[in-house]
Structure formats: structure tokens, C-alpha cells
Amino acid sequence: MIQRDYLIIGSGIGGGSACESIRKYDKRGSVTLVGAEQLLPYKRWMLSKTFLRDKVPPLKKLPHLEPGWYESHKIETRLGTMVTQFNIDRRLAVLGNGETIEFNKALLAMGSRPVRPPVAGVSLGNVIYLRTIRDALALREMASLEKAIVVIGGGLLACEAAASLRQMKFKVSMMHRGQNLLNRYLDPETAAWLTALYVKSGVTLLSGESLNGFEGKTVLRNIQTKSGNRVAAGVAVVACGAEPNLDLVRNTPLSGPHGSPVSEYLETEEKGIYAVGDLAFYPDRIMGGVRRQTHWENAREQGMVAGANMTGKKRIRYEQVPYFWTEMFDMKLEFVGDFSMQPTRVELRGAYAKKKFVVRHYQGDKLRALLLCDAQPREVEAAKAELRTALGK
Numbered sequence: 001m002i003q004r005d006y007l008i009i010g011s012g013i014g015g016g017s018a019c020e021s022i023r024k025y026d027k028r029g030s031v032t033l034v035g036a037e038q039l040l041p042y043k044r045w046m047l048s049k050t051f052l053r054d055k056v057p058p059l060k061k062l063p064h065l066e067p068g069w070y071e072s073h074k075i076e077t078r079l080g081t082m083v084t085q086f087n088i089d090r091r092l093a094v095l096g097n098g099e100t101i102e103f104n105k106a107l108l109a110m111g112s113r114p115v116r117p118p119v120a121g122v123s124l125g126n127v128i129y130l131r132t133i134r135d136a137l138a139l140r141e142m143a144s145l146e147k148a149i150v151v152i153g154g155g156l157l158a159c160e161a162a163a164s165l166r167q168m169k170f171k172v173s174m175m176h177r178g179q180n181l182l183n184r185y186l187d188p189e190t191a192a193w194l195t196a197l198y199v200k201s202g203v204t205l206l207s208g209e210s211l212n213g214f215e216g217k218t219v220l221r222n223i224q225t226k227s228g229n230r231v232a233a234g235v236a237v238v239a240c241g242a243e244p245n246l247d248l249v250r251n252t253p254l255s256g257p258h259g260s261p262v263s264e265y266l267e268t269e270e271k272g273i274y275a276v277g278d279l280a281f282y283p284d285r286i287m288g289g290v291r292r293q294t295h296w297e298n299a300r301e302q303g304m305v306a307g308a309n310m311t312g313k314k315r316i317r318y319e320q321v322p323y324f325w326t327e328m329f330d331m332k333l334e335f336v337g338d339f340s341m342q343p344t345r346v347e348l349r350g351a352y353a354k355k356k357f358v359v360r361h362y363q364g365d366k367l368r369a370l371l372l373c374d375a376q377p378r379e380v381e382a383a384k385a386e387l388r389t390a391l392g393k
């Protein structure tokens with residue numbers, strides 16, 4: 001049996017960052033990183049942006065660390081390999097190839113997967129769920145063959161994919177339930193402005209429509225809506241949210257309805273077993289409450305904190321201001337704070353027309369979030385500081 005001091009399950013940015021952090025504080029402990037994908041941790045966020053758009057996919061820019069880092073830091077990597085069983089009491093993990101690893105500490109960093117809508121035809125060819133490099137390469141290929149593309153969803157990933165595909169000059173429609181795009185995060189006025197921008201950029205909006213099913217024998221031909229419409233489509237990009245990859249620990253205390261519950265140190269209730277990134281349900285020491293985020297910086301920082309804590313040399317609380325960014329067309333939007341509730345009041349500074357503005361979200365008289373368009377890094381840092389001050393943190 002293989003024995004390891006640290007077992008990291010999932011080679012996304014959460015798992016990769018934990019390896020970096022472990023090596024910072026423990027130069028000698030044995031570490032194995034197991035990942036279902038074939039690649040070492042890479043910049044997943046690029047997949048809906050330049051990786052999709054550039055004439056030649058920028059493969060060299062994709063890795064998170066320079067090639068050779070894991071080897072030179074004596075981190076054993078097992079890629080293209082699933083962990084298929086996780087025995088909490090015995091501290092054992094079984095790999096897809098039948099090998100067993102006995103570990104001292106473990107990290108759950110299995111991330112999330114695209115939600116598959118409960119309708120007919122979800123597995124037809126040309127129905128794409130954009131999560132991995134393979135999905136992005138497939139989308140590039142199919143988009144170039146089939147000109148009519150329908151993006152299902154109106155959230156962050158849907159908006160990014162639709163904008164990129166439109167920039168590639170494809171005929172793009174978006175089917176989404178609400179009237180406005182990104183309405184989960186934006187106030188009504190900003191959402192209406194963004195939606196109008198998509199229309200102006202040539203994206204056809206099928207607003208207020210719900211998906212009823214995908215039609216076709218082996219490949220997609222049409223998309224049916226609940227209202228009885230039928231939309232011709234050669235490719236569908238499904239972007240209806242992400243759910244945590246918790247099958248490995250289902251029906252254990254490491255899995256809950258909202259993710260894997262962890263303490264402020266990112267440790268689960270099982271001592272020595274930690275969880276980070278898209279699957280961690282953590283106490284938010286800045287905004288209050290408990291949350292799960294599906295954003296890059298969150299997974300990155302949580303990986304760093306959990307890795308340090310796993311070594312026992314540090315005991316760091318995770319206390320970052322929630323932050324994420326998105327890019328669409330020529331814009332970068334940055335989100336600082338808590339966007340889970342519609343604000344009772346907003347304050348706009350700057351101008352939508354110039355694509356340079358800040359929208360402050362208030363609940364009553366309390367500042368809860370800031371949305372920044374086209375901001376410099378120092379302005380984002382200032383926004384985080386402003387929020388901390390407003391919250392007395």
C-alpha cells in the first residue's frame with residue numbers, strides 16, 4: 001500500500017494551490033496530487049475567453065505554474081486518474097486503477113461540474129457543457145462547422161461564452177428565463193444596460209424562455225422551449241450553473257446540501273481532512289453567514305490557506321472579501337462583496353456609455369457590494385478596503 005503525508009484530490013486551482021502552500025511550510029512531507037483531467041492545474045477561466053477566441057488555442061499560456069514545478073518540488077502527480085473511494089475512518093483512498101493510498105491528511109478539491117438540465121436530449125452530440133479543456137476544444141471545432149449556436153443560460157458563463165462566440169462572428173442566440181442577463185448579480189438598471197449591449201453586439205436574445213428539451217437523432221437539430229417554440233441549432237452551449245463534485249463523500253459528514261461544510265480554517269468536521277474551492281461551504285468571516293463560491297480567486301486563496309493549515313505549521317483563518325471577475329466583449333466586470341441578495345438601493349458613479357463605472361449595492365444603509373467596470377487593480381483593492389471599513393472588519 002502507498003503511504004502519503006498529504007493526499008490532494010482534484011488537480012484544479014484549489015488542489016494545485018494547496019500543493020504550493022504545503023511545500024512552502026513542509027519541504028519534505030510526501031504529497032500526491034490525483035486529478036481526473038490529463039493536465040496539471042490550468043487556468044480554467046481562460047476556456048470561455050481567449051482560449052475559445054484565439055485563432056490558435058494559446059496552450060502555452062494555460063498552465064497555472066511553469067512546467068516542471070511539481071516534479072522539482074517532489075510532488076507526485078497522478079493525472080487522468082479518479083479517486084473512486086474515500087474511507088474516512090481508515091484514512092484510505094482507492095484510485096481508479098485499483099491502487100490504494102493511505103494518507104495522514106487529505107484535501108477535497110474536486111471542484112464542480114456543469115448542471116445538466118432534467119430534459120430530453122442532454123447527451124446528444126453538439127450539446128456542450130463548457131468545463132474542461134476538452135470541452136473548449138470540442139466547442140471550437142463544432143462552432144466552426146455549425147453556424148447557429150444557442151447558449152442556454154443568462155449567468156456569468158453563458159454571457160462569457162456568448163460574447164466570445166459572437167466575437168468569433170458566429171450567429172449566437174441566448175435562451176434564458178429572465179428578461180435581463182446576469183440578473184442574479186446585477187441591479188435591474190445595470191442588467192438592462194448589459195442586456196441591451198448584447199443585442200447591440202448582434203446576439204439574439206430568447207428572453208423569458210425556458211428549455212424543454214434538445215431534439216435530434218444523434219446530433220442536435222432543434223431546441224424546444226416550454227412555451228412550445230422550436231429553435232434550430234447546430235450547437236448548444238449549456239451554462240445552467242455548477243454543482244459540487246461530492247459523489248466521493250456522499251452520505252458522509254463531508255457532504256451537505258450546499259457543499260462540503262468546513263470551519264474557518266477550511267477543515268471539515270473530520271480532523272485532518274480539508275475542503276476548498278467550488279465545493280467548500282465555508283463561514284464567511286467578512287460578510288457573515290455561510291457560503292459556497294464558484295470563482296477562481298476563492299479556490300486559489302482557499303487552496304493556499306488549507307495547504308498551510310494542513311502542515312500544522314500554520315493556523316490561518318480564511319477571511320477574504322468575496323471577489324470574482326468576468327470578461328465579455330471589451331469589458332471586464334469585477335465583483336467585490338456579497339451579490340447574493342438584490343440591493344435595496346444602488347449608487348452609480350461613472351457612466352455606462354463609457355463602460356467605466358462603479359455601482360455600490362446597499363441593504364438599507366449598509367454597503368454590501370461594489371461592482372466595478374474597467375477598474376485598475378488598485379481601485380479593486382480600494383473597493384475591498386472600503387467594504388471592510390464599512391463592515392468594521
Ligand SMILES: Cc1cc2nc3c(=O)[nH]c(=O)nc-3n(C[C@H](O)[C@H](O)[C@H](O)COP(=O)(O)OP(=O)(O)OC[C@H]3O[C@@H](n4cnc5c(N)ncnc54)[C@H](O)[C@@H]3O)c2cc1C
Pocket residue numbers: 009010011012013014015034035036037044045046047048081082083084109110111112113130131132157245248276277278279293294295296297299323324325326327
Ligand atoms: C469556462 C469557465 C470560465 C470561468 N471563468 C471564471 C472567471 O472569469 N472568473 C472567476 O472568478 N471564475 C471563473 N470560473 C470558475 C473557476 O474556474 C472555478 O471557480 C475554479 O476553477 C474552481 O477551482 P477548483 O479547484 O475548486 O475546482 P475545479 O477547477 O473544478 O477542479 C477540480 C478538479 O478535480 C477533478 N476531480 C473531480 N472529482 C475527482 C475525483 N474523484 N478524483 C480525481 N479528480 C477529481 C476535476 O476533474 C477537476 O479537474 C470559470 C469556470 C469555467 C468552467
